[in-house]
Amino acid sequence: MKFGFIGFGEVSYTLSKILLSKGFEVLTSTEGRSSKTKELANALDITVLDNFEEVANNSDILISANTPQSALAIALKYGSLTNGIFLDFNNISPNTAKQIGNYLGDEHFIDSAIMGKVKSEELNIFFSGKRAQELADVIERVRTKPPHNDNVKINIKVVSEEIGDVSKLKTLRSSYTKGVSALLIETFETAQKLGLSEDLWQILSLTENRDFETSAKSRISSSYNSSKRKYEELIEVLEFLDDVDERRKTKIMALATKEKFEKLKNREK
Amino acid sequence: MKFGFIGFGEVSYTLSKILLSKGFEVLTSTEGRSSKTKELANALDITVLDNFEEVANNSDILISANTPQSALAIALKYGSLTNGIFLDFNNISPNTAKQIGNYLGDEHFIDSAIMGKVKSEELNIFFSGKRAQELADVIERVRTKPPHNDNVKINIKVVSEEIGDVSKLKTLRSSYTKGVSALLIETFETAQKLGLSEDLWQILSLTENRDFETSAKSRISSSYNSSKRKYEELIEVLEFLDDVDERRKTKIMALATKEKFEKLKNREK
Numbered sequence: 001m002k003f004g005f006i007g008f009g010e011v012s013y014t015l016s017k018i019l020l021s022k023g024f025e026v027l028t029s030t031e032g033r034s035s036k037t038k039e040l041a042n043a044l045d046i047t048v049l050d051n052f053e054e055v056a057n058n059s060d061i062l063i064s065a066n067t068p069q070s071a072l073a074i075a076l077k078y079g080s081l082t083n084g085i086f087l088d089f090n091n092i093s094p095n096t097a098k099q100i101g102n103y104l105g106d107e108h109f110i111d112s113a114i115m116g117k118v119k120s121e122e123l124n125i126f127f128s129g130k131r132a133q134e135l136a137d138v139i140e141r142v143r144t145k146p147p148h149n150d151n152v153k154i155n156i157k158v159v160s161e162e163i164g165d166v167s168k169l170k171t172l173r174s175s176y177t178k179g180v181s182a183l184l185i186e187t188f189e190t191a192q193k194l195g196l197s198e199d200l201w202q203i204l205s206l207t208e209n210r211d212f213e214t215s216a217k218s219r220i221s222s223s224y225n226s227s228k229r230k231y232e233e234l235i236e237v238l239e240f241l242d243d244v245d246e247r248r249k250t251k252i253m254a255l256a257t258k259e260k261f262e263k264l265k266n267r268e269k
Numbered sequence: 270m271k272f273g274f275i276g277f278g279e280v281s282y283t284l285s286k287i288l289l290s291k292g293f294e295v296l297t298s299t300e301g302r303s304s305k306t307k308e309l310a311n312a313l314d315i316t317v318l319d320n321f322e323e324v325a326n327n328s329d330i331l332i333s334a335n336t337p338q339s340a341l342a343i344a345l346k347y348g349s350l351t352n353g354i355f356l357d358f359n360n361i362s363p364n365t366a367k368q369i370g371n372y373l374g375d376e377h378f379i380d381s382a383i384m385g386k387v388k389s390e391e392l393n394i395f396f397s398g399k400r401a402q403e404l405a406d407v408i409e410r411v412r413t414k415p416p417h418n419d420n421v422k423i424n425i426k427v428v429s430e431e432i433g434d435v436s437k438l439k440t441l442r443s444s445y446t447k448g449v450s451a452l453l454i455e456t457f458e459t460a461q462k463l464g465l466s467e468d469l470w471q472i473l474s475l476t477e478n479r480d481f482e483t484s485a486k487s488r489i490s491s492s493y494n495s496s497k498r499k500y501e502e503l504i505e506v507l508e509f510l511d512d513v514d515e516r517r518k519t520k521i522m523a524l525a526t527k528e529k530f531e532k533l534k535n536r537e538k
Contacts (some may be wrong), residue, residue: 115476116475157471172460173469173473176473179456182521183445183522186519186520190441190510190514194434194513196428196434196437196441199395199426199438200441203384203395203438203442207384207385210478210479211478215478244463245462250459252455252525252529253455253522256525
């Protein structure tokens with residue numbers, strides 16, 4: 001079974017390493033790509049083809065791991081060339097997932113996401129779509145077959161047959177975690193004004209979970225560093241929430257989170 | 270050193286047990302109290318006096334662990350009778366702490382809070398006020414003296430000499446944790462509508478901390494069960510935030526949290 005990658009950044013590199021270790025064949029192309037991409041691709045025992053059309057033509061599973069902005073164009077252009085299944089790992093919105101599904105047909109598209117860190121000992125992948133269970137079964141069969149090494153455990157969860165369900169879950173998760181970031185930022189802004197932030201870290205570390213301070217500080221700094229992107233993602237989150245239920249009371253916290261990131265973004269300028 | 274309790278509910282009972290195990294003397298009264306209170310008081314080897322005036326007169330440290338509503342009246346009535354130090358464990362607002370401090374004087378009042386569970390192996394107590402360090406030192410000396418048993422570790426943190434600082438920290442903590450509850454409720458309301466809540470629990474458990482699902486579910490149910498009280502606490506939180514900085518952008522998330530709990534509260538009717 002051949003896995004093709006459109007785009008070859010960190011995520012593709014890590015996934016390829018895992019797929020190779022499980023005995024799968026991996027294809028990509030470095031056509032028009034940066035020297036860093038070429039380096040990553042050449043560092044592994046993968047097949048580098050002349051262009052992405054060939055990658056699409058020759059793959060059983062075609063994976064796009066690029067940016068949310070380029071996701072739709074790549075899906076339409078290359079997804080339609082493959083006879084296999086197209087997977088998108090770009091954090092696309094439920095609407096974009098639906099569009100891709102409508103264009104490629106549900107024989108050729110699975111809504112998918114990696115949850116948690118890509119570089120870890122367990123890779124948690126969520127699928128939804130008509131052929132989700134079939135693909136999960138194939139990967140499961142290979143995963144459990146010797147002699148391929150088992151340095152990374154692949155857990156696949158099939159959510160449903162509906163394209164869009166995995167994207168909805170990603171969106172809900174994103175809405176929640178960005179809300180927590182906004183809360184952290186606001187609370188510690190006030191604590192800092194009062195000269196009490198060190199004490200507040202100590203108190204919350206006692207009453208929240210063990211890793212609270214580390215994870216909260218990393219959330220705060222990533223929110224400051226990418227407030228513009230997060231603000232844009234929140235606009236998409238709210239569009240999605242509007243589709244589910246228009247009433248304000250179903251998105252009070254999400255609206256506030258967006259407003260908070262708008263303020264953060266404008267401060268950066 | 271004698272510790273007196275005004276009111277003898279679960280918190281007073283647990284604290285008394287710990288204080289007795291460290292060799293301190295404990296006083297209270299069951300005057301006008303429920304039979305449950307009498308049972309709790311009689312279950313321990315403490316001195317039960319005829320009334321709370323006597324408790325106040327005879328205590329070196331006088332502790333009020335009642336309700337936020339009764340805290341101010343108790344502090345003014347009994348706090349002024351003691352020659353020792355009055356401690357309030359009622360989750361009072363920074364404003365109430367200031368009022369008590371002004372009335373009793375900073376020789377007789379320490380702003381204090383227990384953070385985390387009272388029933389645990391470590392008791393984390395925060396003090397602020399002029400005599401906070403002195404009291405912490407006294408307790409520390411006893412704590413480390415044999416032969417008293419050490420089933421509970423008492424950690425005391427002196428935040429500052431300012432009455433109000435510990436109450437401010439409690440208020441900031443409360444603002445943050447109620448915000449997280451509001452976010453959880455809103456996110457899972459939508460997930461439920463989409464039939465995706467089980468999958469969302471699974472995903473957030475992968476990417477949040479280990480105890481996420483247990484602690485989040487307990488937050489959600491306690492928010493539903495006491496939405497009215499939490500809504501009232503949020504009004505106090507916002508009064509406090511207004512005192513710190515009037516601008517809307519410093520309390521976007523807190524305002525949304527209050528609005529969310531207002532909706533929850535009204536649904537209960």
